[in-house]
Amino acid sequence: MYELAPSMLSADFNILGEQLGRIEAKGVKWLHIDVMDGAFVPQISFGMPVIKSIRKKSGMFFDVHMMVEEPGRFIDDLKACGADMVTVHAEACVHLDRTLQAIHDAGMKAGVVLNPATPLNCIDYVMDRLDMVLLMSVNPGYGGQSYIKAVTQKIADLRKKLDDAGYKNVPIEVDGGVNAKTVDEVLDAGAEILVAGSAVFNGDIEKNIDMFNEKFAARS
Ligand code: DX5
Ligand code: ZN
Numbered sequence: 001m002y003e004l005a006p007s008m009l010s011a012d013f014n015i016l017g018e019q020l021g022r023i024e025a026k027g028v029k030w031l032h033i034d035v036m037d038g039a040f041v042p043q044i045s046f047g048m049p050v051i052k053s054i055r056k057k058s059g060m061f062f063d064v065h066m067m068v069e070e071p072g073r074f075i076d077d078l079k080a081c082g083a084d085m086v087t088v089h090a091e092a093c094v095h096l097d098r099t100l101q102a103i104h105d106a107g108m109k110a111g112v113v114l115n116p117a118t119p120l121n122c123i124d125y126v127m128d129r130l131d132m133v134l135l136m137s138v139n140p141g142y143g144g145q146s147y148i149k150a151v152t153q154k155i156a157d158l159r160k161k162l163d164d165a166g167y168k169n170v171p172i173e174v175d176g177g178v179n180a181k182t183v184d185e186v187l188d189a190g191a192e193i194l195v196a197g198s199a200v201f202n203g204d205i206e207k208n209i210d211m212f213n214e215k216f217a218a219r220s
Contacts, residue, residue, distance in 0.1 A: 002216035003193045004209065005030035005063050005173065008054075009045060010143045010197030017057060019201065024060055026209045031060040032175070032195045033083075037068040040092050041141035048074070048081045055082030065113065065175065065195075067140050068092065072099040079106040087111035087134045087173075090122040100129040111173070115139065116148050120158055130170055132193065133158060137186070138176030143197040147177030152189045159190030183215050 006028060011019045020031065033051060038044040051062065064083040068074065071088045072095070078086055086103045090112050093099045103110035111132035112123055116139060123133060135155055138145040155172055162170050171192040178186055179199035186194060200208050 001192055001220065002187075003030045004028055004200070004212045004216075005032040005193055005195045006200040006209075007032040007034055007143060007175070007195050007197030009034040010201040012201070016054065019205065020054060020058055020060075022205050023200065023209065024058060026206055027213075028209060029061055030063050030193065031058065032197075033062055033064045035064060035066050035068055036141065040069045040089065041067045043141055048077050051078070051083065052081035061085065063087070063173075063193075065134065066092075070094070072102055075099075075102050075106050075108075079108055083108055085109035085111060085131065087113045087132065089113045089115065089140075091115055091118055096122075097126050097129065100126055104129070113140075113175075116151055116154075120154065120161055127162070127165055127167055127170075130167070132171050132173055133162070134173040134175055134195075135191075136176055137174050137178065140176070145177055147179075147182040147186075152185055155186065155189035155191050180211055183212065187215060187219060 006023050034045055035047055036043045036045040062084045064086050066088050069092050086108050088099055090096055100110045109131040111134050113134040115136050137147050137151040158172055173193035174186050174191040175195035178194050178196045
């Protein structure tokens with residue numbers, strides 16, 4: 001039910017393979033991969049060649065968060081380099097419904113991402129196409145930012161909305177500022193998949209993962 005999705009953006013790229021090997025050896029099943037285009041968000045991170053390269057050694061579930069204008073342009077490429085799930089921002093897609101269909105047609109799972117200020121009703125007419133909803137709890141673009149408190153109520157509202165509409169099995173992922181201080185609040189509100197960048201890769205990686213696993217175990 002619960003999953004930790006470490007965000008590769010906070011890894012040490014100088015020893016990327018080694019760090020990904022460590023989290024996988026610790027039993028982490030999901031890897032959150034932040035693709036940034038320098039247009040939808042201010043930074044450029046990494047793209048297909050990097051995903052393709054890490055796919056060779058990793059069996060983790062690749063959760064690719066596209067912080068890119070019109071991500072529909074890259075769906076076939078993402079499939080070819082080994083993505084398992086692609087999440088796209090509602091704010092970045094003119095034809096959101098078509099983009100979600102295209103992700104499924106390519107054989108991947110699909111999710112919508114909403115920025116902190118984007119209302120939940122953006123998903124009203126695409127709920128049947130969603131394998132997950134990702135709520136940003138920071139404004140996307142950088143790791144290491146502080147959790148935006150207003151998102152806690154938004155998580156609870158979204159959980160209710162999905163449940164009421166008959167989508168109890170669609171999980172909520174939360175991304176940004178999730179750490180030892182905020183994890184309880186985020187889980188209490190109804191999130192099941194937690195993205196954590198700095199809270200996993202800064203300091204002792206194994207100990208950091210233990211902290212999240214203990215939180216999950218206490219609720220399972
Ligand atoms: C932010 C990215 C996040 C980021 C999270 O734009 O989408 O995935 O890496 O980093 P932390 O957990 O440090 O806030
Ligand atoms: Zn992300």
